[in-house]
Amino acid sequence: MSLGVYIQVPFCQTKCTYCNFHTGVVSRDRYGSYADAVCREITSFAEGERGAEAAAGAVDTVYFGGGTPSLLDPRDLAKIIETLRSHCAMNEPAAEATLEADPETITEEKAIAWLAAGFNRISLGAQSFDDHELKSAGRMHRRADTFQAVETLRRAGFGNISVDLIAGLPHQSRESWEGSLSELFALRPEHVSIYMLEIDEGSRLGKESLAGGSRYSAGAIPSDDAMAEFYESACARLAAQGYEHYEISNWALPGRRSRHNLKYWRREPYIGFGAGAHSFDGHTRWANVHDSARYVACMEQGSSPREQVEGVTAGQALDEEFFLGLRQLEGIDWARIERDYDGELPGRVGELRNRIAALESQGLIELDGPRLRLSPARLPVSNEVLVELLG
Numbered sequence: 001m002s003l004g005v006y007i008q009v010p011f012c013q014t015k016c017t018y019c020n021f022h023t024g025v026v027s028r029d030r031y032g033s034y035a036d037a038v039c040r041e042i043t044s045f046a047e048g049e050r051g052a053e054a055a056a057g058a059v060d061t062v063y064f065g066g067g068t069p070s071l072l073d074p075r076d077l078a079k080i081i082e083t084l085r086s087h088c089a090m091n092e093p094a095a096e097a098t099l100e101a102d103p104e105t106i107t108e109e110k111a112i113a114w115l116a117a118g119f120n121r122i123s124l125g126a127q128s129f130d131d132h133e134l135k136s137a138g139r140m141h142r143r144a145d146t147f148q149a150v151e152t153l154r155r156a157g158f159g160n161i162s163v164d165l166i167a168g169l170p171h172q173s174r175e176s177w178e179g180s181l182s183e184l185f186a187l188r189p190e191h192v193s194i195y196m197l198e199i200d201e202g203s204r205l206g207k208e209s210l211a212g213g214s215r216y217s218a219g220a221i222p223s224d225d226a227m228a229e230f231y232e233s234a235c236a237r238l239a240a241q242g243y244e245h246y247e248i249s250n251w252a253l254p255g256r257r258s259r260h261n262l263k264y265w266r267r268e269p270y271i272g273f274g275a276g277a278h279s280f281d282g283h284t285r286w287a288n289v290h291d292s293a294r295y296v297a298c299m300e301q302g303s304s305p306r307e308q309v310e311g312v313t314a315g316q317a318l319d320e321e322f323f324l325g326l327r328q329l330e331g332i333d334w335a336r337i338e339r340d341y342d343g344e345l346p347g348r349v350g351e352l353r354n355r356i357a358a359l360e361s362q363g364l365i366e367l368d369g370p371r372l373r374l375s376p377a378r379l380p381v382s383n384e385v386l387v388e389l390l391g
């Protein structure tokens with residue numbers, strides 16, 4: 001069994017207006033004790049029952065996400081990787097080890113230290129190449145920082161860089177979006193993620209927008225139709241540049257798909273460490289406390305940081321097969337799913353058969369032999385299709 005490891009670093013320099021993640025702006029003095037707490041959690045996991053199972057398989061992907069993990073001292077990041085190496089069977093050098101980084105946090109010294117620590121992939125939160133959009137969204141970096149960051153990473157020796165963009169930022173226009181895509185192609189990253197802006201009342205921008213206000217440029221959010229148009233244009237232009245569209249929000253040059261993220265969509269096991277980190281061992285999902293101070297206190301006192309532990313029922317597993325698996329453009333093996341679940345949930349599987357037939361006749365999904373996938377033209381409205389399918 002191979003295993004993915006996720007390390008959550010819930011700290012940022014400032015809070016972006018659209019962000020609804022459990023991340024905080026805290027004093028840098030707290031970064032070191034947080035990294036120590038993560039090392040403690042890895043050690044206690046490895047010494048426990050599940051750790052023994054994990055150690056029996058090889059860790060083949062490691063992903064440091066956040067937040068802004070690149071804010072941590074590279075020595076702390078190296079210490080966490082070293083703790084993993086000493087407690088789990090790491091399948092190096094084949095393992096994919098990703099660090100999420102914000103462009104303005106990258107220096108030559110850090111890039112060299114990250115490589116030396118074992119990172120071989122950087123996921124860069126560019127979000128846009130338009131300075132007006134970046135400023136309105138509360139981002140710290142500007143277009144020039146992203147170009148500088150990629151140059152620094154390439155010079156240090158990183159051959160696998162992913163760049164994130166957001167479709168739907170306030171003030172984004174068709175022209176500025178096309179401009180951001182052109183700048184992206186000039187950098188030629190190995191991997192690209194494009195997320196549609198979510199209006200979530202957990203963010204300052206979302207609250208303002210839902211209340212009909214204009215702070216944070218809430219009045220300048222592009223319409224849903226414009227966002228869908230941006231996404232469709234990105235699909236066409238990325239394909240023309242040789243990027244394979246393999247997941248609703250992700251594209252890669254051949255051989256450069258995110259092996260770690262594929263585990264989420266394929267329901268493969270992964271263990272998360274850190275405040276708010278989620279885990280899945282194939283049967284049970286659990287999450288750690290979100291508050292980073294509480295998390296550090298738990299680890300210092302030797303108590304468990306887990307606050308939600310939930311066994312996955314057959315019905316939930318079946319739903320996950322669809323809403324996670326169908327995010328992949330290659331779709332899911334419906335014949336295998338029918339076989340796996342028909343014995344335990346015959347009524348539910350029968351209902352799904354009927355819904356699949358109905359959605360196929362409406363052109364919303366495609367059935368090609370055993371494989372079921374969303375129709376490419378319906379990707380921008382994938383959530384609606386999934387609701388129709390799962391009820």
Ligand code: SF4
Nearest residue numbers: 012015016019066067
């Ligand atoms: S950098 Fe990312 S995690 Fe941090 S506030 Fe901005 S969007 Fe949220």
